[in-house]
Amino acid sequence: MATPALSVEQQIKLLEDARTLVLNDANYYQQILQGILPIIDPVGRAEPQRSEAGKVELRRWGADFLAETFASPSVQAQQKETLCLIILEMLKTMIENPSEDNAVIKSVVQTAASIYPLVFRWIINNSYDTSTWERMQAIKTRILRIWDTAAAGVRMCCIKFAQRVVLAQTVGPDADPRRGDPMEVNLGMVPLNHPLLTPRNLEAEASGLLDRMLSIFQESISDAVLVDATLNSLSILIRTRPQVANRILNVILNFNPLKQANSPMTPKLRVMVKSMEKTTRLLLVDVNKRDPQNPLAGRIQQYVERMMRSRNEIFDEASRKRGPPEPTNGLDAAKRQKLGGPVPAPVPKFHVPPLAPGPHTIAQLFTVTTDEGLKAFDVSLLNEDLVVKIGISILQKLNADTLKQAVGGIRQRYDSLKAVQLEVLNPATAPLGIEEDDDEYEPDFYGAEDTEQILNKLDSAPSIVEKVIEAPDMAPTSFVLPPPPAMTTEEVAQIGQGTVTRVFGVMQTLEEPAKKTKAGLNRLAASSCDRDDWITIITRLATRSVAGLEELDGNIKPEVNSVVPASLSNTIRESLHLYVLEDFRKRIDIAVAWLCEEWYNDKVQMKLGEEAVLHYERWVVKVLDGILPYLDGRDKVLTRFLSEIPSLSLEVLGRVKALCRDPAMVNLALTSLLYLVMMRPPVREVALDAVEDIWDTYDDAKPIAAKYLTKWRPGFAERLKEGGEEKKTNGVAVPV
Numbered sequence: 001m002a003t004p005a006l007s008v009e010q011q012i013k014l015l016e017d018a019r020t021l022v023l024n025d026a027n028y029y030q031q032i033l034q035g036i037l038p039i040i041d042p043v044g045r046a047e048p049q050r051s052e053a054g055k056v057e058l059r060r061w062g063a064d065f066l067a068e069t070f071a072s073p074s075v076q077a078q079q080k081e082t083l084c085l086i087i088l089e090m091l092k093t094m095i096e097n098p099s100e101d102n103a104v105i106k107s108v109v110q111t112a113a114s115i116y117p118l119v120f121r122w123i124i125n126n127s128y129d130t131s132t133w134e135r136m137q138a139i140k141t142r143i144l145r146i147w148d149t150a151a152a153g154v155r156m157c158c159i160k161f162a163q164r165v166v167l168a169q170t171v172g173p174d175a176d177p178r179r180g181d182p183m184e185v186n187l188g189m190v191p192l193n194h195p196l197l198t199p200r201n202l203e204a205e206a207s208g209l210l211d212r213m214l215s216i217f218q219e220s221i222s223d224a225v226l227v228d229a230t231l232n233s234l235s236i237l238i239r240t241r242p243q244v245a246n247r248i249l250n251v252i253l254n255f256n257p258l259k260q261a262n263s264p265m266t267p268k269l270r271v272m273v274k275s276m277e278k279t280t281r282l283l284l285v286d287v288n289k290r291d292p293q294n295p296l297a298g299r300i301q302q303y304v305e306r307m308m309r310s311r312n313e314i315f316d317e318a319s320r321k322r323g324p325p326e327p328t329n330g331l332d333a334a335k336r337q338k339l340g341g342p343v344p345a346p347v348p349k350f351h352v353p354p355l356a357p358g359p360h361t362i363a364q365l366f367t368v369t370t371d372e373g374l375k376a377f378d379v380s381l382l383n384e385d386l387v388v389k390i391g392i393s394i395l396q397k398l399n400a401d402t403l404k405q406a407v408g409g410i411r412q413r414y415d416s417l418k419a420v421q422l423e424v425l426n427p428a429t430a431p432l433g434i435e436e437d438d439d440e441y442e443p444d445f446y447g448a449e450d451t452e453q454i455l456n457k458l459d460s461a462p463s464i465v466e467k468v469i470e471a472p473d474m475a476p477t478s479f480v481l482p483p484p485p486a487m488t489t490e491e492v493a494q495i496g497q498g499t500v501t502r503v504f505g506v507m508q509t510l511e512e513p514a515k516k517t518k519a520g521l522n523r524l525a526a527s528s529c530d531r532d533d534w535i536t537i538i539t540r541l542a543t544r545s546v547a548g549l550e551e552l553d554g555n556i557k558p559e560v561n562s563v564v565p566a567s568l569s570n571t572i573r574e575s576l577h578l579y580v581l582e583d584f585r586k587r588i589d590i591a592v593a594w595l596c597e598e599w600y601n602d603k604v605q606m607k608l609g610e611e612a613v614l615h616y617e618r619w620v621v622k623v624l625d626g627i628l629p630y631l632d633g634r635d636k637v638l639t640r641f642l643s644e645i646p647s648l649s650l651e652v653l654g655r656v657k658a659l660c661r662d663p664a665m666v667n668l669a670l671t672s673l674l675y676l677v678m679m680r681p682p683v684r685e686v687a688l689d690a691v692e693d694i695w696d697t698y699d700d701a702k703p704i705a706a707k708y709l710t711k712w713r714p715g716f717a718e719r720l721k722e723g724g725e726e727k728k729t730n731g732v733a734v735p736v
Contacts, residue, residue, distance in 0.1 A: 008057050011039065015061055026074045033069065033083055036062060037090060056101050063094065063107030070114035081122055084115040088135040095142045102151050109157035112139050113164045117185040120168045124185075127195050140165065147212075156229040162209045163233040169206035170241050210237075210244060217255040224272035227257070228279045235283050239290065249287065249296050252280065253303050261314045270315075277311055352409020354416065365413055368406050496568050500575050503538060539594045542572035543601040543615070573619060581626040588637050592644045595620050599646040620645055624655050633664045639672040648676070648683050653690045660698040670694065670704050677712055688713055 006014075018032045040062025066087060070080055094100055094108045119136045123129060140161075147158040172186035187206075190197045216230050234252070238245045257276035260269060284300045291297075352368045367375060379387065487495075545568065580591040598616040605612035624641070631638055642648065642656070659669040673694075676687040688709065695705035709716040 067107040067110040113161040169202040539597045543597045663700045666701045
């Protein structure tokens, strides 16, 4: 019994399952693709009984799957190159069918745009495969023929296909795997004697296609979709093909996307013009951002500015004709005088109600809210730090006018309380012997008193001043902040370290001087506000800030490796040391300047007094110890450092001699010492002693050391002759 045929819906469901499989694992693409091709066959040889509608549905799905496959980044380029050879015949059949569905044609053109560089690369390396190139040429011819007559969606894909053809058939950068695009294809890869590909013809075809793409800017085309698609395709050509970039930009700069705005402005036309203008502007801005020094940068900037002004004039014309909107709540205050209307007084934003009669506390005086809930809240329950943070936040966000009105309201309250305090009874007119709170007092019932009675009552009555209840004195007084708490030694050191860190942070933001100027010894230490001046300030803070104030331990010169007590100067020295070692090759001049200041300070201190704390020797050895492990045989930093520091000791030369333990560093150590011999006569003998010590100690260094000693120490050759033997090391005879 024959197996019943599956419906189109069932087949598409199975195809979707296969698509899900390859999306999860790209290794199955080749197997799934070969199994899908018979099902989506445009001729329908697999199932002749299938309806035409069913065939179209399957072809749509198949074309979309092919476009997705060759545009997917998860599929390797080598795998795509193999798969594209399998589908060429099917693509050719679909594209050449005059009655093919537009959705199928669109996906086929997308697939062709993705595989054209792959086929082009295949033909470059396999010139015998004539049939594959003929199929690709037939597909290309058909796409270029339907470019101007197809639907808008198909024409967009044709523009993309033309862009890929221009990219492949023009000279570009060589393939370089380090750029992340090992499958780069361009005309420069085609051999001159290729039997199928002629570079001259291919380049001419690419130039013609580029002109055809640019022709859209010279025609009265109102389809913004095609213009935007062309601009987006040209952006890649401008970036990857510099030889045609100026040609493209000149055409775009002569294009006016706002030209159609002169016609009656419909909503559709408005959207289209805005889209073309924005795409053009963004493309040109991106070109200037990528290459600000390009020869057309000035024209591009002028074009963009002119376009933005024109856009504002066109699309903002309606609002400008209507003028500013009228006020909705009555007449505007600025027009009151012209219209004759009275200008209302400004309503206060904040009102402080006056205090009711009676005694009041300080809290009531400064309470400006009318909310009873807030009045009842006890602020003392909150933490002091939280109250301070809340207060600072409120003051930062508070309006200045509101604050002024609140202060003015409290000032009025204070003035009213002050006036009430001054209202006391006048003792000359008040009745004597009568209490103020006696409600039964009737002055008409008392007879007149003579002078003697009045004097007796005055003697026995208490003073009226004692009965006056004085209001609390609320006169403003001066406020003094409490003194800060005493700081421990550790806190002082920590704060000092933070200060030094901020000082070096400022140095990181300064620029290096554009030109080194030599003003001599009479120059100012910091006159140009650059990094060198800041370095000078820092080094002098380290060397001179506490000079002569340091405590001695009984020795004039401390040991190099001794522990130095923490101080601001030593903290700056440590920071300078770390700053130099971070990039000692570029900052060796900073190290030399710093050590020169240290040496000068040591000399001044030794001259001023018999006892002094010396720092130069310790820090020059420490800097040298930090540099030596990172040197190689070709470095010149060591030679420069030894030649520019003001003083050389035996310990410094001992560090240089120790470099000869590594055979690769022998030449560097001896060359540096030879430079000292030649250019610093005061240390010539000490440097020659170091070279002779190297000759005695290290066998790998004997040939070079003997050569230098023979030239600069004539007695060295005589001593060898007196020894009666010719010194040989590593099979090389030493000249004597």
